[in-house]
Amino acid sequence: MESKSLPAIEFKNITKYFTGSEQQRAVLNGITARVSPGKITTLVGPSGSGKSTLLSLCNLLLTPDEGEISVFGKPLSEWEIPELRRKVALVFQDAPMLQGTVLYNLQTVERLHGTVLHDPGDLLERVGLTRDLLEQKAQELSGGQRQRLALARTLANRPDILLLDEITSALDPASVKEVEELLLQMNKEEGTTMIWITHHMEQARRVGHETWLMIDGKLVEQADTETFFHAPQHNETRKFIAGEWV
């Protein structure tokens, strides 16, 4: 277990530029924030505000142009990438599945990370799937089952930090509830830290201990979820919650 006194992730004055058709533009602009260990931080904000880019920096899919990110107190430049990606796992909506069976997809973690899968059936059961799916073709699973399989594949590495990028947006309400319950249980029982991007304010309110609002590459509000929704400090946050942000 990592030390609980350090932030799980610390962003120090992070700026990231992307070059568009005409000019260079800051997609992240001076982000400074600490992710509390063992907590779920929900990240909300308009489309294109930089949320996915921020997550991609945390496991070195991208690197910042300015500033420094530390994970459990250690700057990203000092991490070996395979070790970092075992500890800090990113899960997308529609995570790609390989051709082949569910078991073959779970075994990706053995091929990629050298993790030994002792009981793949147990892993499936942890995410609410049944063992008899192991020999089924992954491509034939429903959207909700595929999303749970993607989570099972991620959980095989027992990550300390989960970065969740709109993972429930394609699911029916019953599957959304199941995935939320599974992740809340993991957080409670194993203390897994999460940053959870969502477009649904109700979901942010249901699952987040803390909520951050990002607008135009800046973190406008960082607060515990209760304060965020009931007594935000900034006018932009009030407008965003009310659905009046354009």
Ligand SMILES: Nc1ncnc2c1ncn2[C@@H]1O[C@H](COP(=O)(O)OP(=O)(O)OP(=O)(O)O)[C@@H](O)[C@H]1O
């Ligand atoms: N590889 C890239 N090259 C150039 N521009 C990019 C790249 N990736 C993202 N962008 C731009 O950066 C901005 C932020 O994108 P990002 O995906 O981080 O936003 P987001 O808040 O996650 O959006 P959404 O909620 O729609 O997923 C967008 O304007 C996007 O077009």
